[in-house]
Amino acid sequence: MGTLGEQVSGMEQMDKLVTLCKRRGFVFQNSEVYSGLAGFWDYGPLGVELKRNIERFWWNYMVRRRDNVAGLDAALIGPEAVWVASGHVGAFHDALVDDKNSKERFRIDQLLYHTEEDAEAAEIYALEAIEAGVTDETKFWDGLKEKIGYYPLNPNTGKASRFTAPRQFNLMFKQGIGATGEGGQTGYLRAETCQPIFVDFDSVRVTARQRVPFGIAQIGKAFRNEINPRNFLFRAREFSQMELEFFVRPDSLIEQLKAAQVAETPGLHDQPGSLAPTQHWYEYWLGERRSYYTALGIRDEFLRIHDHPPEKLAHYAKAACDIEFLFPFGWGELEGIHHRGDYDLRQHQEHSGKKFEYFDDDAHRLLTESGMNKDEARRLATYLPNCIETSVGLDRTFLAVLTAAYDEDEQDTKHEGKEADIRIVLRLHPRLAPVTCAVFPLSKKLSGPDSKAYKLYRTLIEMGLSCEFDDAGSIGKRYRRMDEIGTPWCLTYDFDSEEDGAVTVRDRDSLSQDRVSLEEVPTLLIQKLSES
RNA sequence: GCGGGAGUAGCUCAAUGGUAGAGCCCCAGCCUUCCAAGCUGGUCACGCGGGUUCGAUUCCCGUCUCCCGCUCCA
Numbered sequence: 001m002g003t004l005g006e007q008v009s010g011m012e013q014m015d016k017l018v019t020l021c022k023r024r025g026f027v028f029q030n031s032e033v034y035s036g037l038a039g040f041w042d043y044g045p046l047g048v049e050l051k052r053n054i055e056r057f058w059w060n061y062m063v064r065r066r067d068n069v070a071g072l073d074a075a076l077i078g079p080e081a082v083w084v085a086s087g088h089v090g091a092f093h094d095a096l097v098d099d100k101n102s103k104e105r106f107r108i109d110q111l112l113y114h115t116e117e118d119a120e121a122a123e124i125y126a127l128e129a130i131e132a133g134v135t136d137e138t139k140f141w142d143g144l145k146e147k148i149g150y151y152p153l154n155p156n157t158g159k160a161s162r163f164t165a166p167r168q169f170n171l172m173f174k175q176g177i178g179a180t181g182e183g184g185q186t187g188y189l190r191a192e193t194c195q196p197i198f199v200d201f202d203s204v205r206v207t208a209r210q211r212v213p214f215g216i217a218q219i220g221k222a223f224r225n226e227i228n229p230r231n232f233l234f235r236a237r238e239f240s241q242m243e244l245e246f247f248v249r250p251d252s253l254i255e256q257l258k259a260a261q262v263a264e265t266p267g268l269h270d271q272p273g274s275l276a277p278t279q280h281w282y283e284y285w286l287g288e289r290r291s292y293y294t295a296l297g298i299r300d301e302f303l304r305i306h307d308h309p310p311e312k313l314a315h316y317a318k319a320a321c322d323i324e325f326l327f328p329f330g331w332g333e334l335e336g337i338h339h340r341g342d343y344d345l346r347q348h349q350e351h352s353g354k355k356f357e358y359f360d361d362d363a364h365r366l367l368t369e370s371g372m373n374k375d376e377a378r379r380l381a382t383y384l385p386n387c388i389e390t391s392v393g394l395d396r397t398f399l400a401v402l403t404a405a406y407d408e409d410e411q412d413t414k415h416e417g418k419e420a421d422i423r424i425v426l427r428l429h430p431r432l433a434p435v436t437c438a439v440f441p442l443s444k445k446l447s448g449p450d451s452k453a454y455k456l457y458r459t460l461i462e463m464g465l466s467c468e469f470d471d472a473g474s475i476g477k478r479y480r481r482m483d484e485i486g487t488p489w490c491l492t493y494d495f496d497s498e499e500d501g502a503v504t505v506r507d508r509d510s511l512s513q514d515r516v517s518l519e520e521v522p523t524l525l526i527q528k529l530s531e532s
Numbered sequence: 533g534c535g536g537g538a539g540u541a542g543c544u545c546a547a548u549g550g551u552a553g554a555g556c557c558c559c560a561g562c563c564u565u566c567c568a569a570g571c572u573g574g575u576c577a578c579g580c581g582g583g584u585u586c587g588a589u590u591c592c593c594g595u596c597u598c599c600c601g602c603u604c605c606a
Contacts, residue, residue: 011599018598023542023557035579035596088606096604098534105533105603167533169604192606227533227604235605314606336606391606411567421568442565472559476567483567495564504566513566 014328017402018232020424024485026050026402026434027233039229039237041395046485049434049466051240054296054397055219057431058242061292062217062390069215069244070208074196076221077175080186085351086195086344087315088172088188095126095166099154108166111152118148126166137165173223189223193241194389198344201247201356212358212385213281215246219394231329233395240394246285247385249360250342252277257366278386282319282339285390289323289335296397297429298404302326306333316343318386325400334400335392342384349384357382401432405486426486427509430532435487437525438468439503440478442494447471453493456503456518463522483508489528491521 021027025044029036043051063069083089095108109123125144134140141163145151154161172191178184190196197204197216204216219242229235255277286305293303308320319339324331345356360381367377409423430436437460441453448454453469460467468487470478475492482490492504502517505524516524 015599019543029597032579032597036598038597086606096533098603100534107604164533169533171604171606194606224605230599230604316606320606333605338606423568440566443563445564474568474570475565477569479567481568490567492566494566506566511567 010328010330013403013406014232016424017328017399017406020406020484021047021402039226039235041233041236041238046434047398050401050428050432051394051398053432053434054394054401055242057296058292058392058394058397059217059219061295062215062242062244066215068210068213069217069246070204070210072197072200072204072216072218073220074193074200074218076223077177077187077189078196078199079177080188081351082195082199082348083172083188083191085347086198087347088191088195095123095130096169097126097163097166100162100164106155110155111163112155112158113148113152114150118152121148122152127168130166130168135165137163140165169227171224171226173225191222191224192391193218193220193222193243194245194344194391197243197245198348198387199352201345201348202354205247205358211362212360213246213248215244217242217244219243231327231332233399234327234329234332236395239396242392242394242397244285244390245340246281246388246390247358248278248281248388250278250383250386253380254360254363254366257363257370278339278388279319281388282337285388286321286337289337289390293323296401297432298325298400302400302404303334304331306331314338316340325396325403327399327403332396333393334396335390338389338391340387340389342386344387345384357384401428402426405429423480423483425483425508428486428488430488430529433486433488434466435468435482435485436466436529437489437491438470438478438482438487440475440490440492441471442475442492444471446493446495446497451493452497452518456491456493456521459522460525463526465525479506488532489525 018027021044022029024046026047028042028044030040030042031037059071063071080089096105097108097111098105107123108126109119111119111122113119113122122144125147126140129140129143134143141151151160153159173189175187175189176184177187197218201216204210205214208214220240221238222241223238226235226237229237233239290303294300302325304324304326306322306324308317308322313320317338318341321337322333323335323337325334348354349356359378360383364377364381367380368374372380405426405428407425407427409425411421411423426433439453439457439460441447441451446453453471457467457469468482470481472478479490486508488508490506490508492506494504497503497518500515500517501519502515503521505514505516505521506512507514
């Protein structure tokens with residue numbers, strides 16, 4: 001952060017980011033001409049480039065450079081059965097009540113009851129009442145009192161209060177399949193991208209010829225009908241996730257067998273056998289994910305790990321933590337790393353009737369070699385894999401990258417009568433920047449389709465670089481336009497270029513200017529990119 | 533979803549019960565111009581709907597969106 005960057009308050013910075021995003025075409029409110037739709041955003045010309053660069057970065061880091069991770073791009077919508085099995089149809093249908101006195105909102109089972117049984121009875125009663133269309137609060141609460149013998153209290157004050165009748169909040173988008181809406185299936189837009197991964201687990205494993213441990217990765221949209229979308233891209237109703245589900249053996253049988261054999265057996269890579277069998281994979285991925293953010297150019301002081309205490313874990317999780325980023329509005333979750341156990345595969349196995357068990361050839365061979373009888377060896381070698389999940393919010397990463405990159409400089413100004421010359425600059429990682437370089441003919445007389453400047457621009461484009469050509473306005477103004485969108489390098493073709501065949505390469509951060517011959521420019525840029 | 537605040541050009545703001553001005557941005561042209569703010573010209577706005585009124589950007593109601601707090605947050 002520059003000197004000015006540190007002085008602006010969080011919300012000021014957020015406003016500046018939102019304005020910049022709109023002004024320069026990173027992100028627009030969806031359907032703005034129809035006054036907008038809360039929780040939905042459109043990525044503009046620069047936004048789509050930045051977003052794809054982030055995706056590519058993640059995909060290379062998590063999939064392409066590993067031989068034990070396979071990719072997937074599954075449908076956004078799935079039949080009801082998938083979401084019943086995953087638990088979303090049940091868990092995403094909370095019955096909520098508002099306290100009219102305190103303006104607080106509670107899940108009905110989290111009010112103050114004498115016993116847990118009463119709380120459960122209240123929830124069941126509430127869901128029935130919602131089903132039956134009961135909206136009269138007096139009728140509802142009197143009915144509940146008949147059931148459990150008293151009115152529940154506000155859990156914060158411990159006192160009686162005026163509650164509304166319960167309402168159901170369905171966090172999943174539901175859709176009838178088939179044009180008539182009749183006779184077809186009910187489908188849901190996926191609430192998280194991982195469920196199709198679990199459903200396709202066996203198909204991917206077999207076709208990718210993968211053996212446990214291995215992972216399945218996916219980047220794609222997910223949808224949640226959030227009660228209240230907030231904080232720009234941070235909580236949207238349609239958003240993208242980048243997820244890896246990594247499947248591991250739930251015990252340390254292999255390590256034990258190998259250790260028992262002989263010392264020369266090489267240990268599995270990255271797999272110290274002394275730890276709890278799956279815990280180290282959880283820690284391995286946490287470490288990998290931290291390195292990823294460093295590689296992405298996000299400094300450590302913007303990140304922290306928030307461990308979920310055991311009593312607060314979701315029903316499926318054995319361990320969980322969040323990687324949080326310091327957004328302008330405070331710390332917020334960027335990524336969740338969860339040890340999901342075998343919950344998901346087990347659920348889908350039970351609901352679908354298909355086996356997701358894995359037969360471990362290695363273990364089977366070692367076991368039979370040790371003289372164990374076949375049935376016992378087969379039993380021990382067959383298991384349902386456990387899953388370590390790393391789940392990143394792509395839109396949140398986008399916002400984090402912008403937040404970390406946003407800076408304001410104070411420049412020396414030649415002009416008098418003005419207080420300060422403020423330069424807005426996005427210090428984006430060069431590989432993330434939506435535009436990598438720009439070509440500026442110093443004068444329009446050096447412009448035109450047959451000019452050398454334009455030909456340089458075409459050359460760079462054909463090399464696959466993201467490049468812009470700008471001949472409008474003063475040269476300084478053009479530099480500023482590029483600073484504001486984070487373009488790392490600007491190439492200026494001037495009157496001397498005709499003679500010396502060289503251009504000025506201007507650096508976004510150092511403002512340095514180097515004279516480079518036209519022939520060397522492409523390789524220089526490629527080199528700078530790979531070194532960054 | 534509740535409570536509070538706010539919506540006038542791409543941005544920042546102004547004025548007005550008789551349909552709106554400016555600066556910056558943007559576009560075109562001029563200038564041998566390497567770090568915004570030179571000259572000339574130009575485009576672009578009262579979130580949407582309804583009501584009151586002869587007439588509404590202005591007053592009222594609703595709605596949508598944004599911000600803050602609560603809530604929610606797999």
